[in-house]
Amino acid sequence: MSNFDDLLAANRDFAIDFKLGGFDGVAHAGLAIVTCMDSRIDPLGMVGLAPGDAKIFRNPGARVDSAALEALVLAVHLLKVDRIIIVPHTRCAVASASEGELRARVSESAGQDASWQTFHVIEDQAQALAEDVQKVRSHPLIPDNVEVGGFLYDVDTGLLTQKV
Numbered sequence: 001m002s003n004f005d006d007l008l009a010a011n012r013d014f015a016i017d018f019k020l021g022g023f024d025g026v027a028h029a030g031l032a033i034v035t036c037m038d039s040r041i042d043p044l045g046m047v048g049l050a051p052g053d054a055k056i057f058r059n060p061g062a063r064v065d066s067a068a069l070e071a072l073v074l075a076v077h078l079l080k081v082d083r084i085i086i087v088p089h090t091r092c093a094v095a096s097a098s099e100g101e102l103r104a105r106v107s108e109s110a111g112q113d114a115s116w117q118t119f120h121v122i123e124d125q126a127q128a129l130a131e132d133v134q135k136v137r138s139h140p141l142i143p144d145n146v147e148v149g150g151f152l153y154d155v156d157t158g159l160l161t162q163k164v
Contacts, residue, residue: 020051026080029053032072034132035087036062040155043087047160055079061095061122062088064132073141082146086132087160088125089153095122125152126163133164 031054033043043056055075057068064072064086075081088095093102099121106114122128133150136142150164 023052027053027055027075028080030080030082031055032057032075032081032084033087034058034062034064034068034072034084035153036060036089036092038089038092038155041087041089041153046087046153046158047085055081061092061120061128062086062132063120063122063128064135065120069135069139072136073139076142076146084136084142084146084148085151086129086136086149086164087151087153088122088129089155091155092122092125094119095125095128097121130164 029049031047031049033047033054034057035041035043037058037060043058044050044054047054055071057071059065059068072081072084076084097105099119102119102121103114103117106117106119129150129152133148136148142148149162151160151162153160
């Protein structure tokens with residue numbers, strides 16, 4: 001018995017009707033999504049897709065960091081991606097708090113000093129999104145024919161708004 005028994009039981013139920021066995025692993029809709037780890041975001045559902053349609057990369061704040069770029073290069077060249085969307089969201093913790101505030105909250109929760117931990121807060125979400133879109137568009141291993149867009153997801157309405 002473990003703290004994961006509920007998840008294993010749910011997985012057994014999931015596996016009963018599992019239909020992705022033998023799937024080729026490419027993005028059937030040709031899409032890669034970079035979005036935040038926020039659990040209010042359903043990356044596939046928000047754009048009307050299903051498992052197997054898109055490659056998804058998630059991190060705090062939906063930032064295009066070196067790991068995201070690595071994933072996007074692989075997706076474009078090996079997994080049939082020809083469109084990339086970068087999707088931060090409203091009411092994001094890393095876009096609405098300072099580095100100091102997040103460190104204090106984590107310190108309190110952890111019961112130890114977290115002043116050394118970096119959380120890469122976003123001071124201007126619109127500017128960060130524009131920079132990330134440009135970072136992808138100008139990457140030497142992302143071909144010019146790959147469409148790249150920046151969108152804001154509203155966690156209260158479920159709507160996407162194209163910003164870049």
